[in-house]
Amino acid sequence: MSRPRFDRAAPGCGAEGRAAKASPDSRGPAGEESPVESSEGALEGHAARAARRYLDLLRDALLDQHYLENELRIQHLLECVGAGREADPDKLANPARHMVGPLRRLKQERQAGQLPGGEAEAAASLEALAYAQVGRTRLDHLESCLAAIRDDGIAGDLVECGPGRGGAAIFMRGFLESHELVGPHVWVADRFEIPGAREADGHWRLPLDVNAMREGFARFGLLDDRVSFLQGPPARTLAEASLGEVALLRVDGHDPDEVTAILDAVYDRVAAGGFVIVDDYGAMGCGPAVDRFRSQRGVVEALDRVDWSAAAWRKAAPAGAGSPTAVSASGIDGAGTSAPATATKDLSVVVVVHNMRREAARTLHSLSRAYQRGVEDLDYEVIVVENGSDPEQRLGAELVRSFGEGFRYIDLGEEAAPSPAPAANRGISTSSGRAVALMIDGAHMLTPGVLRLGMLGLSTYAPAIVTARQWYVGPGQQPQMVAGGYGRELEDRLLAQIDWPTDGYRLFEVGHFIGNRDWFDGEWESNCIFVPGTLLEQVGGMDESFSMPGGGFVNLDFFERMVGSPGVNLVTILGEGSFHQVHGGTTTNLGAADELDGLVKSYEDHFAELRGRRFQVPPQRAHYVGSLPPPARRTRARRMSSAESFRAAHAPAADRRPVDPMPVPEELGAEFSDAFWRSGEWHRTMWLGRATHKAPTDLLAYQELIFRLRPDWVVETRTGAGGRALFLASICDLIDNGRVLSIDDYPLADPPDHPRIAYLRGDPAAERSAARASEIVGARARALVILGAAVGPQMIAAFRNYAPLVPVGSYVVVEETILATVWPGFGSTPAAAVQRIVDEGDFARDLSLERFALSFNAGGFLRRIR
Structure with a gap:
């Protein structure tokens, strides 16, 4: 393949034009130089001098030559910090005069491209402050x-x-x-x-x-x-x-x-x-x-x-060939395996599918001209990449083409990989759009205005990437809903209930934001992301190093690289969305909380291994296109009204007992817990005349754990009025097993007297309290630990103290995680401590203990998994 040569613009012209050269007729008598040629020669001389000056300045800037004195100041300050001495004001004020030797060495090192001083401690200087280390x-x-x-x-x-x-x-x-x-x-x-x-x-x-x-x-x-x-x-x-x-x-x-x-x-x-x-x-x-x-x-x-x-x-010319010759060509062939082909269309939509024939058929219909609105003048194609589906789940070219002209089908067959990244890149490389909308999970249906507004966002805020917000079809976060009985049959009834696809915007009536987000919250990924082809050429497509099944954090990595591109604007579409259908995917439909947490943790670790850092949501200054049609106005304050849609889809006949369970809509559970906490009625939750100050359903979860685990000890912190300790001791009595150790530094005038309760006066976060607790329960005790509300650092300290008492399979319960939403001024909340504990990998959330829809400990039931 031939490549473009170094074609040079005529002297004196910028990138947008070329000066016409003087013709032979413009020369004067006897070949004397004409005024035109003389002027052109002067312009060429000026252009050459300007280029020379520019490259000199660029080279000095890349070597940080203009700021060597500042590097010496930084080096001096670091040396003083390391030695514990005060900085020399004279060296800081005038390094060139008072640090002559170091400045001379630094100049020599910049000339030679050596790391300053050759020391490991100084090695970061050139690397950090100079763009060119050479x-x-x-x-x-x-x-x-x-x-x-x-x-x-x-x-x-x-x-x-x-x-x-x-x-x-x-x-x-x-x-x-x-x-x-x-x-x-x-x-x-x-x-x-x-x-x-x-x-x-x-x-x-x-x-x-x-x-x-x-x-x-x-x-x-x-x-x-x-x-x-x-x-x-x-x-x-x-x-x-x-x-x-x-x-x-x-x-x-x-x-x-x-x-x-x-x-x-x-x-x-x-x-x-x-x-x-x-x-x-x-x-x-x-x-x-x-x-x-x-x-x-x-x-x-x-x-x-x-x-x-x-x-x-x-490199010399091959034997027998002439001298090197230039190739007359212009333009750019592309950029890597993820670069789009020659652009002939406005937009290419790339959809990756794997074992989702039912879901993909709906997705492709949502991309058709029969469904999308305002796309009469949009020249677009849809490229469907089948990534190793089972024979009975494959879509086939005939089905794909049935959704309209411009739908193309690629079956990777034996080339399919566990990760969707290669399939996505294959679709990008065969696309012909000036922009690409990438949908790495073909189970996401769209609302009717996504394509029109995606293109509007690209043109309005160029250079830009445009995202559609992600939703689940169903009453809450799909992993938890699946664990509670949500499945394809119920989902089909929900879609029939809203008469989809007659009005695609009614998806909002039976949907739920992925990750409990809202319209104006930050984003970390999108399953329908519009990217200009030029940006893909620069940054590349999906990173195929994310090779595990499902791709791990490959979509998050792609989003981060796109959003973090210098000068690129992030645009979010309001009032539209992509809706994920249940289909047995790698993460979104994994019901067991500990399995899901462990899988996500493995993805985080793999990302850190590839990138040398943990994944971070990139800083964002979002721009918006679109509007909010009535069905989409389900912000947090409005979501409780969605219950009617789920109720109607649950029982086809109102006069009989429902056969299939319908999980409690997530918003209803969260709002009920919030309302019950604010009511203060939990202060009057009594057990045998003692106030427990707990939600009654949390007490019910405690008895379930004691019966299931039969621990030697139940260790609780923050005794309060003593009602919780009495409740726990009563349950131990009923199963004739276990004792309760209650730890608090707050004096209780009349603690409940029960033969199975022992009290320890001391700060639960103090190490001496932990040592005394270990003496009481014994070295081989099998404990269930319940940590009462405390600010984050104290909660973490208490966790460190008593978690060693918990064997694999038993639990640490972090109470009052609800404080993160009902009491923002509380400070570092127990919920923040839970996240830190889970990130360490030894404990995983068990959401099954929150199935009663009322809990002050949401996400705080932590089972030891290793």
């Missing part, structure tokens, strides 16, 4: 290679592997900009997953992030559709990318095997007259690996040492 010598050599490519008209793109903070790649793009060269593309390939911690070599590595890299390009005004980023092992991503000829390949990496793999993947694409630069040729093992590659490939061109580290050679 030094001035190697940047100068890079510019000379680019100039030779330009002057000789060598065809091809520029490829950077292992870019660090991106300095060399930014300089490449800056060279193209300064000389107004059109056509060549800059490719940046890296794993982008170095963890922010000390590595085996003792150096501290800052975490690399593709959006941080893109932010670097944007900071210099050089981020556009002529730069693409390939995330993953560079040898693989470059081999799969739509690279044609390469004019310059620069490899920066210490691993000899990876350097060799990159050369194997790309070298055949390097054009005659193109350059290969190996930045770490001088690193241990890297030079011999490059030498072996050159020997095996028969490379005879001279290997030039650039400096103490880098080496390069220029």
Whole structure:
């Protein structure tokens, strides 16, 4: 495949125009230079000087040359903090005068590209403050290679592997900009997953992030559709990318095997007259690996040492061929395996399906022109990718085409993978839209205005990505609803109840926000996300490193990379949504809470392994398109009115007992718990004349645990009026097993007297209280622990004290998690402590103990799983 050459604009012209050259007729007598030619020559001289000045400034900025004194100030302050001494005011005021030696060494290191001082503790200085770690010598050599490519008209793109903070790649793009060269593309390939911690070599590595890299390009005004980023092992991503000829390949990496793999993947694409630069040729093992590659490939061109580290050679023309020639072409072929094909349509919708024939048929209908509104002038296609479905669940081309012209079907067959990421990328690579709407889970139906408003958001707030909010079909969070009996038959009745698809907006009547969100809350993912094709070319599609079944956090990673793109606006569609149907998926329909928590935790760990950090919801400044039709106005204050829809779908005949259970609508349970707490009636929940100050259904859950577990001890903190301790002791009496240890530092004048109750006066969060409790219950005790309300740090301390008493299969109950919503001023709430405990992985929530719909401990029944 041919690639564009370095075509240069005529002198004096910007990117939007070209100056006409003087014709021979414009020359004066006897070949004298005409005023036109003289003027053009002057303009060319001015343009060359401007380009030279720009590149000098860019190089100094990439090396942080303008702020070396600030680096010395930072270094001095860090040294003072480490030594515990005060900073020297003179050094802070004028480092150039009072830190002459360090400044001279820093300048030398920037010239050579060495890490400051060569010490592990100082290694982060250049890496953190300079975009280019390669030094001035190697940047100068890079510019000379680019100039030779330009002057000789060598065809091809520029490829950077292992870019660090991106300095060399930014300089490449800056060279193209300064000389107004059109056509060549800059490719940046890296794993982008170095963890922010000390590595085996003792150096501290800052975490690399593709959006941080893109932010670097944007900071210099050089981020556009002529730069693409390939995330993953560079040898693989470059081999799969739509690279044609390469004019310059620069490899920066210490691993000899990876350097060799990159050369194997790309070298055949390097054009005659193109350059290969190996930045770490001088690193241990890297030079011999490059030498072996050159020997095996028969490379005879001279290997030039650039400096103490880098080496390069220029590829000669094949034997018998002429000198390097330029290829007359223009434009860009694409960007990697996830780049859309040539854009001929406005929009491509990519839908991935796996064993969901029932659900996908509804989804595809919701994408049809018969259902979507306001799309008469929208030229769009729908690409359905079947990802390894069982034979009886496959859609087939005939069914897909039946939804209308423009519906296309791809069955991956034996190429299917457990993760949907490769299937999504396959759909993107075969798409022809200028924008792509990606639906990684084909069980999501849409409301009728999603396509129209998605395109409106892209054009109104460009550059932008646009998301549709995610909902479940059903009365609450689907994993819990499935555990409570919700299934496909009941869902079918719900959809029949609202007469879907006659009015698609009635989905809001039988839906529930995923994750208890609301219209104006932040987002962390979307199952219908509109992305410009140019952004996909730069950032890439789904990361196929998320290879586990279901893809783990692949969709969250995709959302984070899109939203975190510099200068890109996040647009949310109001009054529309995607509605997930129950279908036995990897996470959303996993009923057991501990299994779900464990699975999500494994996804979090895998994300951290790939990215070197935990997943974080990216900062957002949302923009909006759309409106809120009446059915969509179910914000938190309105959701209780939805109960009628579920009630009507539950019992086809009102005069008989319901056969199938209908879980309590989640909003009703939450609102009832809130209302009961505010009523104060729980203060009058009595047991044998003693106030328990608990919701009666929570007491019922306690008795269930005692009967099931038969613990040796029930350890409770915060005795209160003593009613809870008396209740627990009474249940132990009834089963003739167990005792109660009640711990509190608040004096109780008349504690309940019961032979199975022991009282311990002391702060439950204090270690000495824990030591005394261990002496009382014994080293081998099998305990059930109930932790009374406390602020987060005290709750965590109490948990650390008494959780060791709980064996696998038993419980720690964190009470009063409801305080997070009913008492915002409480401070760090028990609910926050629960999240921290669950994140550690030894305990998982058991939501089955909240099935009575009234609980002050929602999410606080924690079962030890390891």
